[in-house]
Amino acid sequence: xxxDIDLAGQVALVTGGGRGVERGISERLLDAGAxxxxxxxxxxxxxxxxxxxxxxxxxxxxxxxxxVNDCVDGHGRIDVVVNNAGGSPTTEAATASxxxxxxxxxxxxxxxLHVAQRANAQMQNQEDGGVIVNVAxxxxxxxxxxxxxxxxxxxxxxxLTRTLAMEWAPKVRVNAVSAGIxxxxxxxxxxxxxxxxxxxxxxxxxxxxxxxxxxGNAVVFLASPLAAFVSGxxxxxxxxxxxxxxxxxxxx
Numbered sequence: 001x002x003x004d005i006d007l008a009g010q011v012a013l014v015t016g017g018g019r020g021v022e023r024g025i026s027e028r029l030l031d032a033g034a035x036x037x038x039x040x041x042x043x044x045x046x047x048x049x050x051x052x053x054x055x056x057x058x059x060x061x062x063x064x065x066x067x068v069n070d071c072v073d074g075h076g077r078i079d080v081v082v083n084n085a086g087g088s089p090t091t092e093a094a095t096a097s098x099x100x101x102x103x104x105x106x107x108x109x110x111x112x113l114h115v116a117q118r119a120n121a122q123m124q125n126q127e128d129g130g131v132i133v134n135v136a137x138x139x140x141x142x143x144x145x146x147x148x149x150x151x152x153x154x155x156x157x158x159x160l161t162r163t164l165a166m167e168w169a170p171k172v173r174v175n176a177v178s179a180g181i182x183x184x185x186x187x188x189x190x191x192x193x194x195x196x197x198x199x200x201x202x203x204x205x206x207x208x209x210x211x212x213x214x215x216g217n218a219v220v221f222l223a224s225p226l227a228a229f230v231s232g233x234x235x236x237x238x239x240x241x242x243x244x245x246x247x248x249x250x251x252x
Contacts, residue, residue: 003226005032005220005221005224005226006032006033007029007032007033007034007079007080007220007223007224008032008033008034009033010033010034010035010079010080010223011034011035011037011071011075011076011077011078011079011080012026012029012034012035012036012037012078012079012080012081012082012223013036013037013038013039013067013068013071013078013080013081013082013115013119014026014029014036014037014038014039014081014082014084015038015039015040015056015058015082015083015084015085015111015115016038016039016040016082016084016085016086018038018040018043018044018046018047018048018051018053019044019184019185020182020184020185020212021084021135021179021182021184021212021215021216022038022084022085022212023048023212024211024212024213024214024215024216025082025084025135025212025215025216025219026038026048026051026216027048027212027213027216028213028216028217028219028220029080029082029216029219029220029223030048030050030051031220032220032223032224034079034080034223035052035075036048036050036051036052037051037052037053037054037071037074037075038051038052038053038054039053039054039055039056039058039067040053040055040056040085041055041056041057042055043055052074054067054070054071058085058107058111058112058114058115059103059106059107059110059111059114061114064111064114064115064118065118068115068118068119068122072122077122077126078119078122078123078130079123079126079128079130079131079223080130080131080132080133080223081115081116081119081130081131081132081133082132082133082134082135082219083111083112083115083116083132083133083134083135083157084135085107085111085112086107086108086112086135086137086150086153086154087107087108087150088104088107088108088147088149088150090146090147091146091147092146093145093148093149096148096149100149101148101149104149104150104153105149105152105153105156107153108150108153108154108157109153109154109156109157109160112134112157112160113160116132116134116160116164116174119132120132120164120168120172123168123171123172124168124171124172126171129170129171129172129173130171130172130173131172131173131174131175131222131223132164132172132173132174132175133174133175133176133177133219133222133223134157134158134160134161134174134175134176134177135176135177135179135215135219136154136157136158136161136176136177136178136179136234137150137151137154137178137179138178138179138180138236138238138242139151139154140152140153140154140155140156140157140158140178141155141158141178141236142242154178157176158176158178158234161174161175161176161232161234162232162234165231165232166232169231173222173227173228173230173231174231174232175222175227175230175231175232175233175234175235176233176234176235177215177218177219177222177234177235177237178234178235178236178237178238179210179215179237179238180204180209180210180236180237180238180239180241180242181200181204181209181210181238182209182210182211182212182214182215183197183208183209183210183211183212184212187209197209203242203243204238204239204240204241204242204243205239205240205241205243206239206240207239208239209239210237210238210239214237215237218235218237221235222235
């Protein structure tokens with residue numbers, strides 16, 4: 001028997017503004033048959049065909065309440081929530097202002113908690129419950145120089161995932177996806193152009209950086225019945241991990 005993932009009839013809410021990883025996740029959920037609602041502070045310039053959009057600042061609990069209420073009013077239910085909104089510019093920890101650090105933690109950790117809380121309240125009243133997937137990062141699993149608050153927030157998000165999986169079972173499954181480097185728009189510029197980007201890709205065991213769809217595939221799996229007994233897990237999507245410095249001295 002072939003194994004297929006069919007999310008037809010499911011309603012998925014994805015935070016993150018409609019670009020990059022969020023777009024890859026939303027596209028793969030659509031490919032699996034789900035009805036997809038995206039959200040961000042402003043409507044994307046290039047909206048994703050087939051997906052609905054709702055304006056929401058996920059850092060604001062009242063805005064989150066309105067979004068979830070509007071989603072339920074419009075679609076009748078929420079089956080999958082993907083907390084993808086996040087990110088951080090590079091800033092040295094020694095000089096980061098308290099306001100900057102608070103905003104980064106709010107976006108990458110407490111916003112996800114607000115969305116998850118509100119979604120859980122709805123899912124607990126649904127016969128089939130629901131699934132929450134938090135998009136974390138390898139920065140939450142190892143030192144994160146230049147993005148200390150971001151790394152700390154993502155570490156907190158992984159811990160939060162495991163805690164919520166215990167508290168909200170059996171109706172709601174909660175998992176995380178820790179993504180490695182993803183080739184989103186601006187990836188080459190960040191690493192100094194095509195040559196720099198290629199050099200970074202060569203450090204990954206599988207020989208390339210992730211595509212947004214790679215993260216989307218992981219989310220679709222965790223949202224599907226194939227992952228029915230997976231909760232509290234952190235799925236690392238990193239192509240084999242980051243090359244360790246000592247390997248250079250071993251010829252590896």
